[in-house]
Structures are given as C-alpha cells and as structure tokens.
Amino acid sequence: MSIRLLITLYLVFAAPAAQAISLITNAADARQSHAQNPGDVSTDPSWQPYSPLLKYDEAQFWYSVKVTVRHDAGEIISNPLALSVRLNGVYDFYWDGELIGSNKYQSKSANQFSRVFIPVIGLEEGEHHLRVHVHALGMRAGDSSDMRITIAALKSNFFGVHPTVVSTFFLATATLFLAAYLIATRRSGGQRPGTTAAIIFSISMALAVLLEEGRFLFKYPYSWQPPLDALQPPFALLFFALLPWFILTRMNFPNRLWWMAVAPLSIAASMIDIGAVEQHIRAFFIVSAALLVISLIGWQRGYNNAKFFAWGLGVAFFALLLDPVKGHIFLIVIIILVASDLALDIRRQSKDAVRLQIMSERLRADLIKRNVQPHFLMNSLTALMEWVETSPNDAVQFIDGLAQEFRILADFSDRRSVSLKEELSLCNIHIALMGQRLTSQLALDTDGVNVDQQVPPALFHTLIENAFSHNDYRALEARFSLSQQTTEGGTLFRLSVPVVHPRESDQNAGLGTRYIEARLEEFCGSSFRFQSQLVGSSWVSEVTFKKV
Amino acid sequence: MSFNLLIVEDEPLVAKRLSRLSADILGDKLSVQHSAPDVATARSLITEHTIDLILLDLNLVGSDGFDLLKEFTAKAAHTIIVSAETSRALEAFEFGVLDFVPKPFTRERLAKALARFWKPEFTDAPAASQIAFEASGGIDVVSASDVLYFRGADKYSEATLKNGSVKFHTKSLNRLEDILSASFVRSHKSYLVQCSAIKSLRSLEGSRYELDLDDGNSLPIGRTRIDHVRRALANNDTACGGQ
Numbered sequence: 001m002s003i004r005l006l007i008t009l010y011l012v013f014a015a016p017a018a019q020a021i022s023l024i025t026n027a028a029d030a031r032q033s034h035a036q037n038p039g040d041v042s043t044d045p046s047w048q049p050y051s052p053l054l055k056y057d058e059a060q061f062w063y064s065v066k067v068t069v070r071h072d073a074g075e076i077i078s079n080p081l082a083l084s085v086r087l088n089g090v091y092d093f094y095w096d097g098e099l100i101g102s103n104k105y106q107s108k109s110a111n112q113f114s115r116v117f118i119p120v121i122g123l124e125e126g127e128h129h130l131r132v133h134v135h136a137l138g139m140r141a142g143d144s145s146d147m148r149i150t151i152a153a154l155k156s157n158f159f160g161v162h163p164t165v166v167s168t169f170f171l172a173t174a175t176l177f178l179a180a181y182l183i184a185t186r187r188s189g190g191q192r193p194g195t196t197a198a199i200i201f202s203i204s205m206a207l208a209v210l211l212e213e214g215r216f217l218f219k220y221p222y223s224w225q226p227p228l229d230a231l232q233p234p235f236a237l238l239f240f241a242l243l244p245w246f247i248l249t250r251m252n253f254p255n256r257l258w259w260m261a262v263a264p265l266s267i268a269a270s271m272i273d274i275g276a277v278e279q280h281i282r283a284f285f286i287v288s289a290a291l292l293v294i295s296l297i298g299w300q301r302g303y304n305n306a307k308f309f310a311w312g313l314g315v316a317f318f319a320l321l322l323d324p325v326k327g328h329i330f331l332i333v334i335i336i337l338v339a340s341d342l343a344l345d346i347r348r349q350s351k352d353a354v355r356l357q358i359m360s361e362r363l364r365a366d367l368i369k370r371n372v373q374p375h376f377l378m379n380s381l382t383a384l385m386e387w388v389e390t391s392p393n394d395a396v397q398f399i400d401g402l403a404q405e406f407r408i409l410a411d412f413s414d415r416r417s418v419s420l421k422e423e424l425s426l427c428n429i430h431i432a433l434m435g436q437r438l439t440s441q442l443a444l445d446t447d448g449v450n451v452d453q454q455v456p457p458a459l460f461h462t463l464i465e466n467a468f469s470h471n472d473y474r475a476l477e478a479r480f481s482l483s484q485q486t487t488e489g490g491t492l493f494r495l496s497v498p499v500v501h502p503r504e505s506d507q508n509a510g511l512g513t514r515y516i517e518a519r520l521e522e523f524c525g526s527s528f529r530f531q532s533q534l535v536g537s538s539w540v541s542e543v544t545f546k547k548v
Numbered sequence: 549m550s551f552n553l554l555i556v557e558d559e560p561l562v563a564k565r566l567s568r569l570s571a572d573i574l575g576d577k578l579s580v581q582h583s584a585p586d587v588a589t590a591r592s593l594i595t596e597h598t599i600d601l602i603l604l605d606l607n608l609v610g611s612d613g614f615d616l617l618k619e620f621t622a623k624a625a626h627t628i629i630v631s632a633e634t635s636r637a638l639e640a641f642e643f644g645v646l647d648f649v650p651k652p653f654t655r656e657r658l659a660k661a662l663a664r665f666w667k668p669e670f671t672d673a674p675a676a677s678q679i680a681f682e683a684s685g686g687i688d689v690v691s692a693s694d695v696l697y698f699r700g701a702d703k704y705s706e707a708t709l710k711n712g713s714v715k716f717h718t719k720s721l722n723r724l725e726d727i728l729s730a731s732f733v734r735s736h737k738s739y740l741v742q743c744s745a746i747k748s749l750r751s752l753e754g755s756r757y758e759l760d761l762d763d764g765n766s767l768p769i770g771r772t773r774i775d776h777v778r779r780a781l782a783n784n785d786t787a788c789g790g791q
Contacts, residue, residue, distance in 0.1 A: 374632040374633055374634070374651075375607050375632050375633070377632070378632030378650070378651040378652060379559050379561075379562060379632055379651060381651070381652040382559070382561065382562045382565060382632075382651045382652040382653065383559065383561035383562065383565075384652070385565065385652045385653075385654070386561050386562070386564060386565040386568075387561070390568075437559065437560075437561060438559070438560060439560050439561075469609075470609070471609065472558065472585075472586070472609040472610065474558065474560055474585060475560065501586070501609060501610060
C-alpha cells in the first residue's frame, strides 16, 4: 500500500502558517490489535498488519502508525494541526502515548468528533507514534473500516464551526436552492437547453455532498452510515456525467455524445491509484481540465457561452488547486458557474419574452390596421356604394363576405396560431371579395395540405393580399395555389400566385413581408425559413417550418 | 362650355361609379368621357385627345402615387384626385390639384369637386406651393415661390424663375391662375405675377401702368385689371390674398 498521509499539498495551499511542516506516514507500517490493552508494537504479538476489513460486528480494536514530522529550518510553529479520522464509531487518539482527543462516548451521531488537535508541543521533528482506540459502531463484520488518518489544519473556525461544515452547508443549500429554482422556472415555461440536466446535476451534487459530509451537519444512528455511504457512488456518477453534458448542451456543441467520453474517462482515470490525491479530487481535476479544453475549442469555434465556460472552468480548476483535499471550493465555483449561466440565459429569455410580447401587441395592431387599410376598405366601400345604387343584391353579397372576413380577422388578432383550415377559410373569403370587386374569376387551389396544421394567423392571407396589391387581376381568370410538403427537414408550404402586370417595386418588400416574418418568429422562433421569388409567370412564396 | 373628361382608375366598380356619376352631374357640359385603368393608357389618351379634366386615383397598380401626382399636375388639364389615401391630400393640393375627393364618395361630393372646374375662385383649397413642369428628362418640380411670373404663350405658359431661367408649362395661364391665385395676381391677360416679387406699381403716360419687379424687370398691367392689382397689393404687401 502506498503512502496515504502525505498531505504536503494541503499544508501548502490550505494552511500556509504551517506550511513548513510535513507529517509522513507509511501505511505499510500501520498495525492493528484486538487486544484489550496491547503493549508496545514491537514486542506485543497481538499487533498485526492493518486490514481494513472488520473481523466482527461493531469491532473494537487498536490502530497504530508511525508519524514522521519534518520541519523546515527556522519555521515557527504557531498554528495547531489536527488529525482527522474517517471512521464511524467511538475512538480515542493517543500521540506518543498521550491522549490528545476523544469523542469519549457513543453519540447519537456517527463520528460526532472526527478531528482532534495535535498539541504543538508534540510536533517536534522526528518520529512519533499515533494510536487510536476504535469502537466501530454501526459497522458489520466484513465492512471496510477505511481507517485513514489524515492531517487537517484547524486554521480557523467560523463562529465555532469548522470551515468544512460551513462549506458543506453552503454547497448543499446552494445546489438544492438552484435545483428548486430551476424546477419552478421549468414549470412556469422557462425551460432552457440543459435545464433538466442542471436540475439532476444539482440534486446529485447536493446529495453526494450531504452523504459525504452530512455526518457533520446532522445527527443520526451509527448504523445508518454504511448504507448512506453505499448511496454515494450513483450520485457521484451522475455528477460526472451531467456536468459535461450540461456544458456541452449549453454550448450547443455538435456530436455531444462523442464528447461525452470525457465523463467515463475521467472516472476511469480517477480509479488509478496514484497515491497522494483522493480519487474524487483526481476525477475533478480530469473532468474540469477536459471541459476547459472543450470550452476553449468551443470558444475558438465561436459556440454559445463557450467563452463564459472557459473562464468559469479556468477559475474552477484554480479553485481545485486551492482546495485539493475536500474540493469544496471547486464545487462551489462549479455550482456558481452553472447557476450564473442559467441565470443569464433566463434573464435573456425574460428580455426576449418582453420583446415578443411587444412584438405580439404590435402584430395585433398591424392585423387590425390591415383590416381598415384604406386601399382595401375605401375601395370596397366605394364599390358597395355603387352596388347599393345600381345592384343591391351584389351589395348584400359583398357586405356578407366583408363581415365574414372582418369577423375572422378579429378572432385571429388575439391568437398566435390558427389551423390551416381557418386560414384557408379567410383566404377564400378574401379572394371571393376581390373577385367580385375586380369582376374576375379567382380561386385558391390546395394540394396535399393538412388542414389541422397550425400556422401563424393571416400568414397566407397576407401573401394573397400582397398579390392583389402588386398585380392587376381585373376582369380575368386567375388561380392561386397552395401546396404542402413534409420532409425530414420540416414542413414546406408553397404559395404560388399569378403575376399579371406587376408593379415595378419588389413584391418581397413592405409591411406585408415584415408582418409575415414577425408572425413566423412569434410562432416558432428562428425555426423557419421564408423566401419569395419569381418563378416563371408566378410569384412563389415558400414558408418552411423546420423540425426542432 | 363643354369639356373632355379622363377617368384614371384601376378599380372597375369605382371607375364605373365615377363615369356614371360624372355623366349624370355634368350632363351637356360633358363632351367626351375617357377611361384609363392604368397610367400607360392614360398617357396615350392624353396624347391623342384634348383632355380638360382628369379624375385620378393615386393608388394605381404599377405606379407610385407621388410620381402620378407630379406627372398629371404637369399636364395641361386640371386634376382632381379621387383616392382612399386621405393622408396625401395636403401633398396633392401643394401640387395644384383642383380638389381631393376621398373614397368612398357620394354624388354630392363629386359634384362639388367637378364644379370647381368652372368656379375655381370659390375653392377653399390651399394654393399650390409646388409646380410640376414637364421636362425632357421627366418632371421638374419647382417651388411656386421661386417663380417670378408666368407669361401666356398660346395654350401654354412660360415661367420666369427668380434665378433667371425660363420653363414652359403645358397649362394655360387661366388654369395656372385657378391654382395659384392665392399668391399670384393676374396683372395682364398675358401675365400672372408673383405678388411677393412686385416692388412697385408705376403709372406711365396715356393711363398705362407697369409693375416693377425685384429683379429689375417691368411688366405691363392691363387697363381693365389695374383696380384688381391695386386691391390685391393693398390686401397684403407680400401676398395677394387670393382675389
């Protein structure tokens, strides 16, 4: 077994006041004894090499290891160091035979005290003996005692609470709050790409942290700890899978599944035992480094948010260097990164929602305005006056059609989409009215259309109105045609109108086209394509609703 | 006096209504009535026939309303606009149309507009402030205030501008007077003078009078028009007041 107590990194980064002290143990020297009160390690035969597997339920045993303290020259020891143990139970710490700490009794909480101070006076350079008397409460025969003695620097306390407890509490609260906020946002229609992954990721992180560190926050029976420990790996795996997925999704990275290889690779790499650094910390290093590289690639390719993630992951990587033992600062940076990215996106979405609302109101006003467009309305009323005086039956027929058209347009003005059946009804009424006014034979043919398909209101009506504005259909026969094609890319509508004595101006310009594009944007965001061009003797407008 | 009417309208029912009501209103005064559904036909009819009055829709398929306004007010005939776009009425009057009839229109409203062809002096329409001249390259638009005076030349008029240049207008002096009387005074059967350009009125031997203009030129005043000119100048130092 390799050296497990080399924690120079920790001392360098987290406990600068004591940075010149190294405490070195060789796990191969670790011994255990099941005697009631064993003697010296070198003479008492009850001392055996340490085995992590417990021999019986709630075993009591002694653990012993040699600790070498090394000082740098001239260093003044002023900051107390502490030992921490990762074991459920009751235990007493003896430093060179002196009791230096104990949790003394069976508590309601597993590992109520996991840290004990090493007296400064006991830290003279050289070899020392550490013994721990352990009663592994709540653990069964065959369980791994995972008896790891690590050095912790009690650098400072926060209102009497160890910083690890503070960071655990902060992490758990922040991640759960983020998850709750994202769930609420999602339910209120604020679903953004990666939101679901972020929710599961946040909950997984909260649970993994609580399962790891919850013993410092909550009191529960010793017997709960082993099953709680067993619950950790799935949440940790979710963390390592969903963090890359979230970042790749937010950047809209192509071939995301291929790039997701970073997750199993980082986990697999963390399994390789390289000694000093904890497995999960190694996994953090690997996953954050890999994601940083991916973000830089995305930044170089100009992907969404890639610059933001590159900076954020750079900070996270640095945070991991600052706190390579617990990784809490890293996790805090990661959760802030995820929350900030989504918060910025939700803010953008809110702004977009306001803009869309304004656009929607404007479109509604446009539709109403087009109802009373002078050219159409006043010419219609003039024609009506003529019919009233010369041909009352025509007047009645025209008024009836006009009333139907206005009724439908009034109904459409409050809606963001209508069925094609409703749209075609409006178009046919308009064509009939114009045919009567222009003394022409006009009709709209349809081919392969799905009348249940939803479309923006007055979409084709506007295109047909444009056709009347730009062409001279007086006293002739003309046929408009609308076809629908469904392809892998989406649904294509093609409206063809005959060109007869066209205006010199471009038919694709003006209020009508702007209205159509705004309506399409309101209807399906940017997932549409609209183009209009002269094809032979027809003006063909194509609207494609892309599959999302 | 009978006259020739041209209806330029692309809406069949509206054209039919204009034709029916005009014939009804004008009766014997209407000599010939032409109808054009588009600008090309209208141009052709104007070239082939003597047209006195044009009823013009500003929103013809294939045409820009502003271009139509410039082109038709530069013609010899008077123009009455019949349009749904009432927002263009002021612009139309600036170019010297006789009237602007908004659609839809009744018989009475059309009759009132047509009456202005004979009695334009009773019009309450604003005076023209822009004058469109037919030119070889298209239409030139000149501000009415830049014209010193018009001189009648047969059926046409010759405009002398403040910058010294001369332009020909296809409208007769009488028709120009119809649309410019608010700021011009008819000092002679052959002259229509910008009021603000008149420096003084000078009497000559033999009961003759002349107008001295700002640019140093002098124009004769008709014996029968001296009172009219004096009244006009007395009304306002810079404008003629319309009578």
